Amino acid sequence: MKTMLAIISNALCRITGRSAGEQTVSELLIGLSEFVNLTSPPAAAAVPPQARRLPPKPPPAGGAAQLVSSRTDQTDRPGARVVASRSLSDFTPQATFDIKKCDVHRLEAGPPVRAELTREQGLQYYRTMQTVRRMELKADQLYKQKIIRGFCHLYDGQEACAAGIEAAINPSDHLITAYRAHGYTFTRGVSIREILAELTGRRGGVAKGKGGSMHMYAPHFYGGNGIVGAQVPLGAGIALACQYQGNNQICVTLYGDGAANQGQLFETFNMAALWKLPCIFVCENNKYGMGTSVERASASTDYYKRGDFIPGLRVDGMDVLCVREAAKFAADHCRAGKVSEALLLLLLPLG
Amino acid sequence: MAASLRCFLRSGKVGTFLVILKLFPSDCRLVTVRDALNQAMDEELERDERVFLLGEEVAQYDGAYKVSRGLWKKYGDKRIIDTPISEMGFAGIAVGAAMAGLRPICEFMTFNFSMQAIDQVINSAAKTYYMSAGLQPVPIVFRGPNGASAGVAAQHSQCFAAWYAHCPGLKVVSPWNSEDARGLLKAAIRDDNPVVFLENELLYGVPFEMSDESQSKDFTIPIGKAKVERQGSHVTLVSHSRFVGHCLDAAAVLAKEGVDCEVINLRTIRPMDVECIEGSVMKTNHLVTVEGGWPQFGVGAEICARIMEGPAFNFLDAPVTRVTGVDIPMPYAKILEENSLPQVKDIIFSVKKTLNV
Numbered sequence: 001m002k003t004m005l006a007i008i009s010n011a012l013c014r015i016t017g018r019s020a021g022e023q024t025v026s027e028l029l030i031g032l033s034e035f036v037n038l039t040s041p042p043a044a045a046a047v048p049p050q051a052r053r054l055p056p057k058p059p060p061a062g063g064a065a066q067l068v069s070s071r072t073d074q075t076d077r078p079g080a081r082v083v084a085s086r087s088l089s090d091f092t093p094q095a096t097f098d099i100k101k102c103d104v105h106r107l108e109a110g111p112p113v114r115a116e117l118t119r120e121q122g123l124q125y126y127r128t129m130q131t132v133r134r135m136e137l138k139a140d141q142l143y144k145q146k147i148i149r150g151f152c153h154l155y156d157g158q159e160a161c162a163a164g165i166e167a168a169i170n171p172s173d174h175l176i177t178a179y180r181a182h183g184y185t186f187t188r189g190v191s192i193r194e195i196l197a198e199l200t201g202r203r204g205g206v207a208k209g210k211g212g213s214m215h216m217y218a219p220h221f222y223g224g225n226g227i228v229g230a231q232v233p234l235g236a237g238i239a240l241a242c243q244y245q246g247n248n249q250i251c252v253t254l255y256g257d258g259a260a261n262q263g264q265l266f267e268t269f270n271m272a273a274l275w276k277l278p279c280i281f282v283c284e285n286n287k288y289g290m291g292t293s294v295e296r297a298s299a300s301t302d303y304y305k306r307g308d309f310i311p312g313l314r315v316d317g318m319d320v321l322c323v324r325e326a327a328k329f330a331a332d333h334c335r336a337g338k339v340s341e342a343l344l345l346l347l348l349p350l351g
Numbered sequence: 352m353a354a355s356l357r358c359f360l361r362s363g364k365v366g367t368f369l370v371i372l373k374l375f376p377s378d379c380r381l382v383t384v385r386d387a388l389n390q391a392m393d394e395e396l397e398r399d400e401r402v403f404l405l406g407e408e409v410a411q412y413d414g415a416y417k418v419s420r421g422l423w424k425k426y427g428d429k430r431i432i433d434t435p436i437s438e439m440g441f442a443g444i445a446v447g448a449a450m451a452g453l454r455p456i457c458e459f460m461t462f463n464f465s466m467q468a469i470d471q472v473i474n475s476a477a478k479t480y481y482m483s484a485g486l487q488p489v490p491i492v493f494r495g496p497n498g499a500s501a502g503v504a505a506q507h508s509q510c511f512a513a514w515y516a517h518c519p520g521l522k523v524v525s526p527w528n529s530e531d532a533r534g535l536l537k538a539a540i541r542d543d544n545p546v547v548f549l550e551n552e553l554l555y556g557v558p559f560e561m562s563d564e565s566q567s568k569d570f571t572i573p574i575g576k577a578k579v580e581r582q583g584s585h586v587t588l589v590s591h592s593r594f595v596g597h598c599l600d601a602a603a604v605l606a607k608e609g610v611d612c613e614v615i616n617l618r619t620i621r622p623m624d625v626e627c628i629e630g631s632v633m634k635t636n637h638l639v640t641v642e643g644g645w646p647q648f649g650v651g652a653e654i655c656a657r658i659m660e661g662p663a664f665n666f667l668d669a670p671v672t673r674v675t676g677v678d679i680p681m682p683y684a685k686i687l688e689e690n691s692l693p694q695v696k697d698i699i700f701s702v703k704k705t706l707n708v
Binding site: 012064167174176206207208209211215217218220222223226227232233234235237239240241242244245251263264267268270271274275294 | 403429434435437440441442443444445446447448450451452453466470474475481482483484486487582637665
């Protein structure tokens with residue numbers, strides 16, 4: 001195994017031109033992905049001439065240049081599997097995307113309909129979401145093997161919410177969520193190792209194995225709460241503390257479509273609006289509250305309107321940029337003290 | 352002298368209070384439990400910016416039972432917060448504020464209403480420090496009147512000492528006199544753990560002597576330590592809150608008959624000072640517990656179990672007797688209500704039964 005890894009890493013080093021000792025195999029592969037593009041011959045033939053990737057100008061780091069030029073003449077041969085190329089996208093620092101317009105409730109205008117994304121941000125959001133996805137799928141596997149016991153509420157499919165919200169707030173802001181918390185535990189700064197160790201009940205876990213899936217904490221992250229809806233008053237309390245201390249921080253309080261029917265939420269909305277607490281209430285609607293579909297549980301499924309006197313936005317939760325822009329809009333709203341807080345609804349279509 | 356004074360006071364005649372004031376030497380001040388609690392909160396609010404009070408009617412109304420009189424005028428809206436009638440909501444908000452670094456005092460108008468919020472007290476406050484392996488402390492105090500009042504009937508008369516004391520992660524204290532109230536409330540506010548502070552509405556207006564050292568701004572009573580209110584040698588009476596007074600009255604009556612009672616004021620229900628009780632039982636060999644709550648799974652039951660499990664069991668000359676509230680929802684009619692709670696005569700009867708006299 002070790003020798004195989006050594007062989008692979010040496011080969012990768014030769015391709016990418018980096019020295020062997022510096023990096024791990026995975027880092028080399030990631031580095032390689034910047035240079036290499038896997039294409040199959042039929043697809044290459046179907047690409048129209050103007051869209052075909054041209055051999056790039058030599059990149060600033062001289063080493064890879066010879067490799068690039070020496071390999072491109074092999075693309076048209078049948079069986080050619082690897083094409084080394086760099087395209088225009090590698091040199092574009094940012095792009096602007098059109099995003100879905102959010103439905104609004106008690107607001108004159110919603111968040112902007114165009115979002116700017118820099119290359120670094122794009123890669124960062126992608127890495128975050130992909131990491132959460134892999135972690136959750138692994139947790140799923142471990143749960144089925146009974147290595148994770150009790151409850152294991154998975155977040156795969158909803159990663160864009162976590163990534164988008166984290167992109168919109170500061171690390172000094174606060175966040176609290178319900179039991180579907182692994183994604184947020186990661187975005188709030190806990191390492192994958194600590195999360196998986198906690199899930200498997202190990203001492204190296206973020207709560208030393210004493211908390212489990214639903215009770216993971218970090219600075220400015222208050223879990224992980226097992227009782228449906230109980231985290232919402234807690235979140236408003238955290239917002240009260242922010243207001244009390246005058247530190248211009250906000251609290252993002254998440255709950256699900258099932259918790260949206262809990263009475264304590266409405267008690268909280270009342271006090272949050274009354275006292276103008278800097279709190280963003282986010283409903284992650286995945287269309288099922290435990291096992292019951294929203295139509296069977298809620299008289300009104302317009303969750304973004306159910307804050308009544310609290311302004312609301314209906315946001316496409318599958319689009320990380322939409323989530324980011326909406327969360328940023330809500331956060332600015334809270335911080336400006338214009339209105340107390342905003343209610344976001346994130347729609348998450350299943351499947 | 353002190354016992355008869357208390358009997359006098361409990362009869363509730365205001366005129367007698369003024370007479371007694373003249374009888375007492377001036378260096379020993381009389382302070383009601385209400386004023387002691389008020390002063391304690393005032394001093395703690397002044398001492399630490401992070402302390403604040405929230406609850407129903409605590410601000411502009413000066414407190415439902417006037418315990419927070421004058422505090423809103425002094426500290427304002429930021430630190431004394433009137434809440435809507437939403438126990439679950441505001442208890443959760445208080446717990447969240449504690450998690451984020453403040454030190455709230457959450458007042459329940461009575462602990463009966465804390466049942467609406469009990470999930471926040473137990474699952475959000477009590478368990479969090481453990482579940483987070485020490486990452487997330489919750490320095491909160493839940494306070495309010497507990498147990499029977501006068502004529503408020505079944506839904507407003509329950510004693511929650513046993514319910515809260517059952518839960519790991521909570522500290523539960525139950526003061527009796529003004530000195531207890533002041534010292535324990537200060538200790539509770541300074542404690543980094545969630546503390547349930549069980550007051551008693553009928554004691555609010557009762558004045559007690561307070562020593563000079565208890566007037567210090569840093570006077571605290573350690574949580575987890577009981578106090579022997581009266582030394583004795585024949586039987587140990589253990590109680591908390593209002594019934595400590597009843598025990599002392601019973602002890603005074605029994606003293607005339609030659610029975611010497613030792614009266615222990617628990618002060619803290621959880622963690623219970625079992626060593627104090629054991630030490631006393633090893634001296635007197637007889638134990639009677641007195642409480643206002645229901646008998647099943649109550650404070651007295653816990654004391655019995657702990658005595659059995661410890662060294663004091665071998666010193667008992669008779670089984671422990673529990674004097675408790677009657678196992679029924681509290682009735683309304685005065686005669687029924689009086690007979691649903693431990694009276695002095697019940698304590699005397701139990702002591703005589705235990706001692707076989």
